[in-house]
Amino acid sequence: MKNYFVYAIIFSVIFFGKSFPQNSFHTQSNILIFADHLFCEKDFLRAIDEYLRIENKGDSTKLKLAFSYQKINNFDASSFQFLELKNTSVADIASLNFYKSSYLAENFVSLINNFENENFISEKYFSFISKLYLTARIKANHNIDKNFDFGAFEKSEQETVSVLVKRQLNPKYKSETMAGVLSTLIPGLGKIYTQNYGDGITSLIVTGLLTYLSVNNFDHNHQFKGWIFAGLSSYFYLGNIYGSVASAQIFNANYNRVTQEEIDKFIYENNYFLPKEADWNCK
Amino acid sequence: MKIFTIFFILIFLSGNEFLFAQDELNNQFQKAEKLFKEEKYFDAITEFKRVIFFDSENKYDYESYYKIALSYRAGNKLSEAIRYFSLAEQSAQTRDEILNAKFEIVKLNILRRTTSSALNLLDKIESEFPEKQNDVINWRGWAFIFKDDWESAANEFNKIDSLKWIADFCKNIENSKYSVRFAKIISYFLPGAGQFYSGNYLSGFLSLGWTGLWTYLTVNSFVEKRIFDSVMIGNFLWLRFYNGNIQNAEKFAIAENQKISNNALEYLQNNFKGKKP
Numbered sequence: 001m002k003n004y005f006v007y008a009i010i011f012s013v014i015f016f017g018k019s020f021p022q023n024s025f026h027t028q029s030n031i032l033i034f035a036d037h038l039f040c041e042k043d044f045l046r047a048i049d050e051y052l053r054i055e056n057k058g059d060s061t062k063l064k065l066a067f068s069y070q071k072i073n074n075f076d077a078s079s080f081q082f083l084e085l086k087n088t089s090v091a092d093i094a095s096l097n098f099y100k101s102s103y104l105a106e107n108f109v110s111l112i113n114n115f116e117n118e119n120f121i122s123e124k125y126f127s128f129i130s131k132l133y134l135t136a137r138i139k140a141n142h143n144i145d146k147n148f149d150f151g152a153f154e155k156s157e158q159e160t161v162s163v164l165v166k167r168q169l170n171p172k173y174k175s176e177t178m179a180g181v182l183s184t185l186i187p188g189l190g191k192i193y194t195q196n197y198g199d200g201i202t203s204l205i206v207t208g209l210l211t212y213l214s215v216n217n218f219d220h221n222h223q224f225k226g227w228i229f230a231g232l233s234s235y236f237y238l239g240n241i242y243g244s245v246a247s248a249q250i251f252n253a254n255y256n257r258v259t260q261e262e263i264d265k266f267i268y269e270n271n272y273f274l275p276k277e278a279d280w281n282c283k
Numbered sequence: 284m285k286i287f288t289i290f291f292i293l294i295f296l297s298g299n300e301f302l303f304a305q306d307e308l309n310n311q312f313q314k315a316e317k318l319f320k321e322e323k324y325f326d327a328i329t330e331f332k333r334v335i336f337f338d339s340e341n342k343y344d345y346e347s348y349y350k351i352a353l354s355y356r357a358g359n360k361l362s363e364a365i366r367y368f369s370l371a372e373q374s375a376q377t378r379d380e381i382l383n384a385k386f387e388i389v390k391l392n393i394l395r396r397t398t399s400s401a402l403n404l405l406d407k408i409e410s411e412f413p414e415k416q417n418d419v420i421n422w423r424g425w426a427f428i429f430k431d432d433w434e435s436a437a438n439e440f441n442k443i444d445s446l447k448w449i450a451d452f453c454k455n456i457e458n459s460k461y462s463v464r465f466a467k468i469i470s471y472f473l474p475g476a477g478q479f480y481s482g483n484y485l486s487g488f489l490s491l492g493w494t495g496l497w498t499y500l501t502v503n504s505f506v507e508k509r510i511f512d513s514v515m516i517g518n519f520l521w522l523r524f525y526n527g528n529i530q531n532a533e534k535f536a537i538a539e540n541q542k543i544s545n546n547a548l549e550y551l552q553n554n555f556k557g558k559k560p
Contacts, residue, residue, distance in 0.1 A: 025311055025337050037336055046329045206519075213515055225500065225512060232519060 028054055032061065040282035044068040059088045064280065070097060075105030086120050095122035099132050100272045108140035127152060131273040134161075139263045141168045160266050167259045176248040183244035187237055190244025194251045203240040207233055305342075308334065312343050315350070324354035344374035352387065361395045382412055389422050390560040398430040417443055418558070424449070425560055428551070431544050433457040449555065456547045461536040470532035474525060477532020481539045490528035497521035 024030060035050030044067075051057065051065040066081030079101040085094035098120055102111035115121065115133040122129065130152040137144060138161070148165050150158045174194045183190030188203035210233035217226035267273070315330035331347040331354075338344065352367035365388055372384035385408055392401035402423065409419045420442050427436035433453045440450035461481050470477035474494035478487035497520040504513035551559065 024307060025333055030337070034333055034336055038332065043332070046325075046332070049329065209515065210519075213512060217509075217512065220509075222507075222509070222512075225504065225509075225516075228500070228516070228520075229512075 028056075035061075036064070036280075039064050039068060040280065042071070044071040048072070059085060059090045062088075063090045063094060066094065066097065070101055070104070073104070075101045075107070079105070079107075083120060091120075092122040092124045095120050096125050096128060096274055099129050100274060103132055103136055103267075103272065108136045108142065111136045112140070112142055125275075128273040128275070131157075131270075132267075135263065135267050135273075138164050138168055139260070139267075144168055157266075157270070160262075164259070164263055164266065167255075167262070171252075171255060171259070173252045173255060174248040176245045176252075179244040179248040180241055183241045187240045190241070191247050194244065194247040196247045196251075199243065199247070203236065203243070207236045207240060210236060308338055308342065311337070312347070315347070319350050319354060322357070324357050327351075328354045341374060345371055345376065345380055348374060349384065349387075356387075356391065361391050365391050378412070382408070382415060386418065386422065389426075393422065393426045393429050393560045396429055398426050401426045421446065421558055422560075424453075428453065428548070429560070433460070433544075433547075446557070449551075449557075452547070452551075456543060460540045460543055463533055463536040463540070466532040466536040467529055470529045474528040477529070478535055481532070481535040483531075483535045486531055486535065490524065490531060493524045494521065494528055497524055 025034075031050050031053050035047050035054070038044075038047035038050060048065060048068045051061055051068065054061060057065070062081060062085055066078050066085065069075075069078035069081055079098055082094040082098035082101060085091055088094070099111055099115070102108075102114070112133065113119075115129065134149075134152055136142070144165060146169065148169075150161055150165075153161050179190035179194055181190070182193050183203070186204065187207040188200035191197075191200035191203060210229050214226055214229035214233050217223075217229055311330065312334050315327055315334055318324075318327035318330055328351050331351045334343050334347045338347075348367050348371035352364045352371060355361075355364035355367060368384045368387045368391070372381055372388075375381040375384060385404065389401050389404050389408070392398070392404065405419050405423050405426070409416060412419075420439050424436045424439035424446070427433070427439060433456045437450045437453035437457065440446040440453060466477035466480050469480060470490075473491070475487035475489070475491035478484070478490060497516060501513050501517040501521050504510070504516060
């Protein structure tokens with residue numbers, strides 16, 4: 001009887017032993033291990049698929065899922081996932097990255113509103129998030145005035161921030177109308193006004209010369225050449241007006257581009273005001 | 284006696300566990316293969332990666348890396364594909380496996396037109412695997428085709444009797460191409476001639492007409508001793524159209540050559556039955 005009992009145990013172990021391991025690569029614990037491996041390999045797209053297969057995700061898993069979304073630039077999903085981590089053990093780092101996701105998604109209005117409504121702000125990282133919030137305001141040119149508070153920034157950062165704020169507050173744009181009018185009065189003047197000096201002087205000389213030649217040819221009864229030079233001078237004259245207006249537009253677009261690039265550079269060099277990223281135990 | 288029986292059964296069990304793990308790995312590999320065959324490349328890559336991750340004995344490493352690389356290649360992620368072919372090469376067990384991986388890397392370099400990398404790798408293969416010289420020559424020829432160097436391609440294919448027809452084909456392509464330098468030079472002497480040469484007659488007539496008109500007016504002003512007029516017309520009109528004519532001749536010749544190359548590649552893609560990238 002005793003023997004039968006022992007054999008029964010052994011054979012049931014064999015039987016269940018056979019059936020259990022069939023899917024052991026796809027058990028919850030193995031999916032998690034594999035997902036973490038993909039995460040460390042920076043294959044975030046596949047890591048997301050694996051993390052989503054885990055039924056009861058721990059905080060750390062949820063955080064990695066949110067990060068994975070952020071890394072593949074799916075900022076809506078990452079913001080949502082970070083927000084889910086409110087009131088958890090990883091809330092501080094999630095809060096920081098919740099704001100970073102909004103910034104990267106260029107959802108500046110949403111970022112500013114969330115901060116002003118004190119939505120999901122980590123106390124531990126309040127100063128970092130404040131800097132992100134203020135930079136978002138500068139970037140979006142949102143409610144900036146001369147009383148802009150630089151207090152949240154370090155002294156070493158304040159000078160750069162002050163320059164950026166000034167660029168947004170008093171943009172040194174060139175008026176397109178003024179450029180057009182100036183070039184109508186004196187060819188090339190509009191281009192000189194938009195600091196396009198070489199083109200301005202060339203326009204003045206070429207239009208002047210062609211006009212002179214046209215008049216001179218008509219005076220000497222060379223009608224055909226007179227008309228050719230008249231056509232050419234008109235072409236250059238009208239082109240100079242159009243070019244001056246375009247030059248003002250380009251000047252303004254460049255001004256905006258440089259401002260935005262300076263802000264991007266500033267925040268990128270400061271790593272979005274985030275502390276050094278965890279190494280996630282990746283080997 | 285009973286103790287011995289239990290002992291043997293336990294040994295049997297532990298052996299079985301190992302077999303089950305191997306079974307499971309095999310099943311996992313078959314699953315990945317199935318996805319690969321069904322052309323579900325994204326999922327296939329995930330499952331092959333899972334095989335590699337859980338394959339403690341590295342039994343399926345080569346095949347898995349190789350198939351991952353092929354899947355990336357199918358998705359046109361050529362750099363990733365090269366990375367995984369390199370991993371396949373590192374985990375290869377036989378000379379054939381190493382060679383396969385190396386040739387796949389060559390093919391990808393040909394496709395993404397990093398010709399010098401492809402040629403360097405082919406030189407190494409040639410010295411390490413002298414018995415594969417014909418394959419090396421074939422791939423070298425293809426590298427030159429993708430580099431748009433049909434003459435060098437013809438020279439390579441000419442080295443193998445069975446590929447002489449493709450050598451002739453490449454030679455014909457080279458001969459049917461327009462000489463960009465010639466198109467430019469004849470346009471210096473007769474505006475529009477370069478465009479005529481590459482079959483762009485309308486552009487050729489326009490270049491000839493405009494340059495002729497401005498030449499006449501420049502000379503005419505000079506003859507009438509209106510030197511300043513002559514300089515201005517010469518500078519602003521004649522020179523502009525004359526330069527434009529030369530640039531056009533070059534542009535059209537390059538564009539026509541591009542068409543010839545593309546048509547030739549399309550022909551080879553559909554009609555060449557041998558090994559191709």
